[in-house]
Amino acid sequence: MKPRQEPHAPNETPRFDASPRPRLVPPRQPVWHLYEPRGEPVALVLDSPHSSDVFPEDFGHAVSEFDLSDAEDKFIGELYRGVQGLGGVLLEAGFSRTYIDPNRAAGDIDLDLVEGDWPDEYSPSGKAAIGKAAIWRLLEDGREIYARRLPVAEVRHRVEHYLRPYQQQLKRLLDAAHARHGMVYHVNCHSMPAVSGVTDEGALGSVRADIVLGDRDGTTCSGEFTELVRGLFAEAGYDVAVNDPYKGVELVRAFSDPANARHSLQIEINKRLYMDEERREKHDGFDAFRRKLEVVLARIADYAKENSR
Numbered sequence: 001m002k003p004r005q006e007p008h009a010p011n012e013t014p015r016f017d018a019s020p021r022p023r024l025v026p027p028r029q030p031v032w033h034l035y036e037p038r039g040e041p042v043a044l045v046l047d048s049p050h051s052s053d054v055f056p057e058d059f060g061h062a063v064s065e066f067d068l069s070d071a072e073d074k075f076i077g078e079l080y081r082g083v084q085g086l087g088g089v090l091l092e093a094g095f096s097r098t099y100i101d102p103n104r105a106a107g108d109i110d111l112d113l114v115e116g117d118w119p120d121e122y123s124p125s126g127k128a129a130i131g132k133a134a135i136w137r138l139l140e141d142g143r144e145i146y147a148r149r150l151p152v153a154e155v156r157h158r159v160e161h162y163l164r165p166y167q168q169q170l171k172r173l174l175d176a177a178h179a180r181h182g183m184v185y186h187v188n189c190h191s192m193p194a195v196s197g198v199t200d201e202g203a204l205g206s207v208r209a210d211i212v213l214g215d216r217d218g219t220t221c222s223g224e225f226t227e228l229v230r231g232l233f234a235e236a237g238y239d240v241a242v243n244d245p246y247k248g249v250e251l252v253r254a255f256s257d258p259a260n261a262r263h264s265l266q267i268e269i270n271k272r273l274y275m276d277e278e279r280r281e282k283h284d285g286f287d288a289f290r291r292k293l294e295v296v297l298a299r300i301a302d303y304a305k306e307n308s309r
Helices: 065-071 076-086 152-181 223-235 250-254 286-306
Strands: 032-035 044-048 089-093 184-192 211-214 240-242 262-270
Touching: 032 076, 032 152, 044 076, 044 152, 044 286, 076 089, 076 184, 076 286, 089 152, 152 184, 152 250, 184 250, 184 286, 211 223, 223 240, 223 262, 223 286, 250 262
Parallel strands: 044 089, 044 184, 184 262, 211 240
Antiparallel strands: 032 089, 211 262
């Protein structure tokens, strides 16, 4: 058991108050949405863990839902749904990533946010330092999401009813594709701000590339697959970076095994390509970008088919 860290210096005003605790309730909406392939399936599984705008009623946040929506990979699920017509499958989370982030390990707990000692699995990734462990503590601009600490029961509730079911369903899809085809290509789908914020990766104010691919420095998929996807986006006219600044987090780490034909690649798409970040709305270039993305997906699906058993 890891003892809770002190959240503030002894003479500072505490950041948390004694706000009422929300009543914990079972999920009232699907924890995940599955978009299955039309026609003959190929060895391609996509997942979008951060595109939901659903805030569970027991969230108990102290900032507005509009502020929370800045963390969403807004419209990413919609952009990738064309994979169904290519024989691929898409899994999309049904809850906000700020409530609990399914792209984190169950034990990636921010001890500054927990009330009392945390008695369960503790496997920190380092994301707590920027307020983005399994349950987010900070917004992108550095503001506190809560005016309270979270009791252990509340953290466990989110892990058991939201994070684990999503990860288990993704594992089932990947296992099924691998059993059918002898291999599987997993694309972990995300978006990123055009410019880095206070709690974002890299230096504040850094301008992002159009596309960032993450394979955790070549450990989660074959170099050939990373290069294929890099080349396809470059051919479509986009500036592409690899592992800079995003290398991939829990889902590509946990479910990849290139030596056994399980390849996972994270794709970050710059929000400026398809939406107005301030208004959180699609802009006029949304449909044009989606068409280009579907061309890239079609080539990836062909590659998966060619390399399958």
